[in-house]
Amino acid sequence: MLRVSPLTLLPLLALALLQLMGAAHGVYNVSRRTFELDYSRARFLKDGQPFRYISGSIHYFRIPRFYWEDRLLKMKMAGLNAIQTYVPWNFHEPQPGQYEFSGDRDVEHFIQLAHELGLLVILRPGPYICAEWDMGGLPAWLLEKKSIVLRSSDPDYLVAVDKWLAVLLPKMKPLLYQNGGPIITVQVENEYGSYFACDYNYLRFLAHRFRYYLGNDVILFTTDGASEKLLKCGTLQDLYATVDFGAANNITQAFQIQRKFEPKGPLINSEFYTGWLDHWGKPHSVVKTEKVATSLYNLLAHGANVNLYMFIGGTNFAYWNGANMPYAPQPTSYDYDAPLSEAGDLTKKYFALRDVIKKFKEVPEGPIPPSTPKFAYGKVALRKFKTVAEALGILCPNGPVTSLYPLTFSQVKQYFGYVLYRTTLPQDCSNPKPIFSSPINGVRDRAYVSVDGVPQGILDRNLLTTLNIRGKAGATLDILVENMGRVNYGRAINDFKGLISNMTLNSTVLTNWTVFPLDTEAMVRSHLGDQEASDGDHLDGQSAFNSSDFILPTFYVGNFSIPSGIPDLPQDTFIQFPGWGKGQVWINGFNLGRYWPTVGPQMTLFVPRNILTTSAPNNITVLELESVPCREGPPELCAVEFVDTPVIA
Numbered sequence: 001m002l003r004v005s006p007l008t009l010l011p012l013l014a015l016a017l018l019q020l021m022g023a024a025h026g027v028y029n030v031s032r033r034t035f036e037l038d039y040s041r042a043r044f045l046k047d048g049q050p051f052r053y054i055s056g057s058i059h060y061f062r063i064p065r066f067y068w069e070d071r072l073l074k075m076k077m078a079g080l081n082a083i084q085t086y087v088p089w090n091f092h093e094p095q096p097g098q099y100e101f102s103g104d105r106d107v108e109h110f111i112q113l114a115h116e117l118g119l120l121v122i123l124r125p126g127p128y129i130c131a132e133w134d135m136g137g138l139p140a141w142l143l144e145k146k147s148i149v150l151r152s153s154d155p156d157y158l159v160a161v162d163k164w165l166a167v168l169l170p171k172m173k174p175l176l177y178q179n180g181g182p183i184i185t186v187q188v189e190n191e192y193g194s195y196f197a198c199d200y201n202y203l204r205f206l207a208h209r210f211r212y213y214l215g216n217d218v219i220l221f222t223t224d225g226a227s228e229k230l231l232k233c234g235t236l237q238d239l240y241a242t243v244d245f246g247a248a249n250n251i252t253q254a255f256q257i258q259r260k261f262e263p264k265g266p267l268i269n270s271e272f273y274t275g276w277l278d279h280w281g282k283p284h285s286v287v288k289t290e291k292v293a294t295s296l297y298n299l300l301a302h303g304a305n306v307n308l309y310m311f312i313g314g315t316n317f318a319y320w321n322g323a324n325m326p327y328a329p330q331p332t333s334y335d336y337d338a339p340l341s342e343a344g345d346l347t348k349k350y351f352a353l354r355d356v357i358k359k360f361k362e363v364p365e366g367p368i369p370p371s372t373p374k375f376a377y378g379k380v381a382l383r384k385f386k387t388v389a390e391a392l393g394i395l396c397p398n399g400p401v402t403s404l405y406p407l408t409f410s411q412v413k414q415y416f417g418y419v420l421y422r423t424t425l426p427q428d429c430s431n432p433k434p435i436f437s438s439p440i441n442g443v444r445d446r447a448y449v450s451v452d453g454v455p456q457g458i459l460d461r462n463l464l465t466t467l468n469i470r471g472k473a474g475a476t477l478d479i480l481v482e483n484m485g486r487v488n489y490g491r492a493i494n495d496f497k498g499l500i501s502n503m504t505l506n507s508t509v510l511t512n513w514t515v516f517p518l519d520t521e522a523m524v525r526s527h528l529g530d531q532e533a534s535d536g537d538h539l540d541g542q543s544a545f546n547s548s549d550f551i552l553p554t555f556y557v558g559n560f561s562i563p564s565g566i567p568d569l570p571q572d573t574f575i576q577f578p579g580w581g582k583g584q585v586w587i588n589g590f591n592l593g594r595y596w597p598t599v600g601p602q603m604t605l606f607v608p609r610n611i612l613t614t615s616a617p618n619n620i621t622v623l624e625l626e627s628v629p630c631r632e633g634p635p636e637l638c639a640v641e642f643v644d645t646p647v648i649a
Helices: 005-023 065-077 107-116 140-144 156-175 201-215 226-233 251-261 289-301 348-358 518-524
Strands: 034-040 043-046 049-052 056-057 080-085 122-126 183-187 218-226 239-246 268-273 307-308 377-381 383-387 400-405 418-425 431-437 446-450 453-461 464-469 476-482 502-505 511-518 554-560 573-576 583-587 590-595 604-607 616-623 639-643
Touching: 034 218, 065 107, 080 107, 107 122, 107 156, 140 156, 156 183, 156 201, 183 400, 183 590, 201 218, 201 348, 201 476, 218 226, 218 268, 226 239, 226 251, 239 251, 251 289, 268 289, 289 307, 307 431, 446 464, 453 464
Parallel strands: 056 080, 056 307, 080 122, 122 183, 183 218, 218 239, 239 268, 268 307
Antiparallel strands: 034 043, 043 049, 377 639, 383 554, 400 511, 418 476, 418 511, 431 464, 431 502, 446 453, 446 476, 554 616, 573 604, 573 639, 583 590, 583 616
16 A cells, blocks of 8 residues: 655645635636647647637627527537627616626626536627727717727726726636636727727736736737738737638738738637628628638638637617718617527528538537527507607606707716707797708707607708708707717717707707706606507697608507417517608517618517516507608507518618
């Protein structure tokens, strides 16, 4: 029998104790878990062994928590060994110092879920993410200081970023691969070379804070377009430089650009585009499956690490969509023509890319989770509830703000949705007189104008900058302004909303404004099931619609019951708006997002089954801004319809 002295056992006992202490703090097998750059052989080393990731982008904030596991499992079954996700700052800190990390915002649970499914995680925590997300993920409350220079060494910006990173990054540290979690690499900022500031001190600040909170072992990286100019301003020593490009790019040339900044180390395409983004009023973007599959094959044949952006796009629920310049907002759907559809359905592209991945690595055996079933619940008639003006008491319970000149959304601490601006006409406009903003793009982004309750027309940031209005001196002028999504890319991300300049009527500056920040979310939640029409206004006379080509922005309500006797209900569905113009829709208080079928390309909105109920009628609330199908017909024509197939033209 082997005899071991107590002195020999002491180091072993100490090591065992340390491992037990590590396990108690969520850190496992620390000594055996490493993820490193192998510069000499242009690869990663995972626990000392050669490793390449084939990853896909998924944004937890665009998918209900209810479906996280389904989507992640489908990604794993496609052969991916990693997923990539952003962390949008504004999603987690909607007000300064108010942090939200529960429910659909529980990013830690999402990462842990990926870990449990055997997927590694590439984390892109911002503070700026772009991602076709409102303001690129930066919180709108930063704009309360008008002069702030975002994504720079501006002290006010750095203070806010530092506070945010001090909250987020400690949550991420236990989830690093070295600490027993799935996170293998972490991005510092995002495509910074595409931003005008080119502020290396800002990048150094971020790199220092990331190292401070995450330690020296984690691989920190940057991502920029495959252009020498972009990488010059987007990279920093000790941050590994990666590139992004799509199927149309020359792979060899793109990686030659990366090699100028990283002569050795793994080749990485951090965003290989499987599709592309949409804008309202433009055709749905489609990238051919064969083109994506061929390019992915060539990327993998190069030995490159690749992340497919997007593998599933998801949905811009509520008001979270971004916009590009010249001002063009993105729709509610973020389908992206990705391998998994917005609703998580398997597509031809999914199986084509899986077949490509099979040629380079084993894919998991077993059944792939199927596309979720969809149900067409049919038409649901809606009734008029109240116009916005009639509902001001419940939309703005704390009362309005008065100001000599218009105030922006930020100045009244209203970051999303709508603000109503009210004043009186200082002169007679029996003959139409022009109203416009100065400068001409001072309406951000779309405004619905009425005088004494009579619709006058629409002002638009880009297209409709002057409007002739009628009314008597002293009449009430209402301008309901919609924030259609903040710019998410480029120098215009400091995108102030509302009336950002003076309004002029026939060369006279309008003054003495009453400003109503509208809390649509609270109103919808507090009046679910309130089906009473407003007094004397039953969709059957000129009091509702008058002779104008437009309607007053108005709430409509209705409900529907899930059929009883059919198993496995509720199921996912899609809602469409035949004959409606433009607006916002809620189901059971959940803000599904914007609809705008008159311009497309999105004609239906995805309705995930987790927001539906079989135990009571499901409430629908619609805020219609422009036109309704029952304008010149019976009230029952004001109907929406639930269908089982999405329509994105």
